Amino acid sequence: MRRGRPPLLGRQDLRAQAIRIVLSRGYENVTMGQIADGIGISVRTLHRYFPAKADIVWDEVDDSFDALGDRFAQADPGMATIEAISAAVVEVFSGADNDANRERLRLIAMTPELQSVQTSAFLRWRQEIIHFVARRLGEPPDGLRPIAAGTAIQAAIVESLGWWAREGDPGSPGEAVAWGLRGLTVVGGV
Amino acid sequence: MRRGRPPLLGRQDLRAQAIRIVLSRGYENVTMGQIADGIGISVRTLHRYFPAKADIVWDEVDDSFDALGDRFAQADPGMATIEAISAAVVEVFSGADNDANRERLRLIAMTPELQSVQTSAFLRWRQEIIHFVARRLGEPPDGLRPIAAGTAIQAAIVESLGWWAREGDPGSPGEAVAWGLRGLTVVGGV
DNA sequence: CCTACTTATGGCACAGTCTGACATAAGTCG
DNA sequence: CGACTTATGTCAGACTGTGCCATAAGTAGG
Numbered sequence: 412m413r414r415g416r417p418p419l420l421g422r423q424d425l426r427a428q429a430i431r432i433v434l435s436r437g438y439e440n441v442t443m444g445q446i447a448d449g450i451g452i453s454v455r456t457l458h459r460y461f462p463a464k465a466d467i468v469w470d471e472v473d474d475s476f477d478a479l480g481d482r483f484a485q486a487d488p489g490m491a492t493i494e495a496i497s498a499a500v501v502e503v504f505s506g507a508d509n510d511a512n513r514e515r516l517r518l519i520a521m522t523p524e525l526q527s528v529q530t531s532a533f534l535r536w537r538q539e540i541i542h543f544v545a546r547r548l549g550e551p552p553d554g555l556r557p558i559a560a561g562t563a564i565q566a567a568i569v570e571s572l573g574w575w576a577r578e579g580d581p582g583s584p585g586e587a588v589a590w591g592l593r594g595l596t597v598v599g600g601v
Numbered sequence: 602m603r604r605g606r607p608p609l610l611g612r613q614d615l616r617a618q619a620i621r622i623v624l625s626r627g628y629e630n631v632t633m634g635q636i637a638d639g640i641g642i643s644v645r646t647l648h649r650y651f652p653a654k655a656d657i658v659w660d661e662v663d664d665s666f667d668a669l670g671d672r673f674a675q676a677d678p679g680m681a682t683i684e685a686i687s688a689a690v691v692e693v694f695s696g697a698d699n700d701a702n703r704e705r706l707r708l709i710a711m712t713p714e715l716q717s718v719q720t721s722a723f724l725r726w727r728q729e730i731i732h733f734v735a736r737r738l739g740e741p742p743d744g745l746r747p748i749a750a751g752t753a754i755q756a757a758i759v760e761s762l763g764w765w766a767r768e769g770d771p772g773s774p775g776e777a778v779a780w781g782l783r784g785l786t787v788v789g790g791v
Numbered sequence: 792c793c794t795a796c797t798t799a800t801g802g803c804a805c806a807g808t809c810t811g812a813c814a815t816a817a818g819t820c821g
Numbered sequence: 822c823g824a825c826t827t828a829t830g831t832c833a834g835a836c837t838g839t840g841c842c843a844t845a846a847g848t849a850g851g
Contacts, residue, residue, distance in 0.1 A: 646829055
């Protein structure tokens with residue numbers, strides 16, 4: 412059996428409760444202490460699960476990593492790179508709860524501290540995209556072009572999601588991403 | 602005449618001294634208190650000139666804004682959007698001191714806290730690019746495609762500069778940016 | 792049951808960033 | 822000289838984040 416003292420709450424529950432509190436009061440208006448109190452744990456424990464406050468909001472992205480990686484692996488080799496990435500993101504988002512996502516993404520889009528992300532989740536996601544681009548270009552993942560293009564694509568995706576959340580666009584988040592990435596190719600050609 | 606008590610040091614001198622201290626000891630190894638002591642001013646005053654610690658490093662970018670905006674205004678209408686932006690950035694950087702720039706950019710590239718930027722300078726710069734893209738696309742500056750593409754292009758530029766500084770690339774920073782942005786168009790087409 | 796071990800949690804102190812309120816210094820203008 | 826204006830300094834405080842150590846709550850084995 413599993414040794415040691417069992418956690419009071421699973422990571423999922425913890426995250427759900429924390430996000431609920433953050434959404435209800437606003438990211439900048441609530442402190443880690445208030446979040447911890449609301450959940451019923453100590454601040455120290457909260458910080459152990461989420462090293463940075465921003466991780467509370469971004470960490471949920473972790474769940475879509477495996478899915479995204481799988482989509483990349485299965486991507487049609489004949490499909491253009493950006494199209495393949497767009498398709499993968501669209502699929503990952505199509506299964507998600509749009510209303511909950513919109514609320515969380517709007518929070519990110521409207522909170523500067525959350526937009527400038529160096530969270531572990533965000534970095535892992537970027538690496539995934541960079542490696543995919545590198546394979547497509549046939550270049551090493553630490554080369555200039557994969558890094559520059561991968562980072563740019565990630566930025567476009569995040570910005571598209573933010574725009575979708577801010578504007579209250581009637582479509583799905585996946586559609587917004589597809590549009591945004593297509594805008595990238597248009598600019599590249601024009 | 603100018604009323605009130607004159608500043609002890611101009612903003613330029615302040616910034617130069619602060620950057621010198623940061624570069625010599627490392628961004629994360631030096632505190633605002635140590636920087637203030639090194640200059641000979643109080644921490645509070647230092648914070649008044651640079652609201653965030655990251656501004657000390659990024660603020661110098663401000664100087665190239667007007668130049669960048671001018672280049673955009675003079676850009677050849679027949680030139681492709683990315684080419685025009687690339688050319689403008691190259692020109693702005695060609696006049697700069699490469700060694701000093703490399704040192705500062707390497708600091709940014711190797712300090713996570715400096716890469717995730719929401720500094721005022723960075724945001725102004727982004728808006729400049731977004732507006733240029735919007736004019737080229739004939740779309741409003743708050744539309745999805747200009748925002749997504751503009752943000753992506755800025756990310757590619759910054760990432761290219763970081764790569765150039767990290768790798769010790771023998772070329773100029775402008776060349777690295779040109780390469781990185783070209784990689785963006787390649788991915789868009791492939 | 793009792794002991795050893797393992798893991799989660801809590802409490803505490805602390806460094807560091809950043810802000811607000813207020814006093815003080817150093818100029819100009821009349 | 823006195824009124825005004827601007828820059829600086831001092832102080833207290835909130836907040837994030839980390840290290841250290843004690844404690845709680847389980848399991849495994851005698």
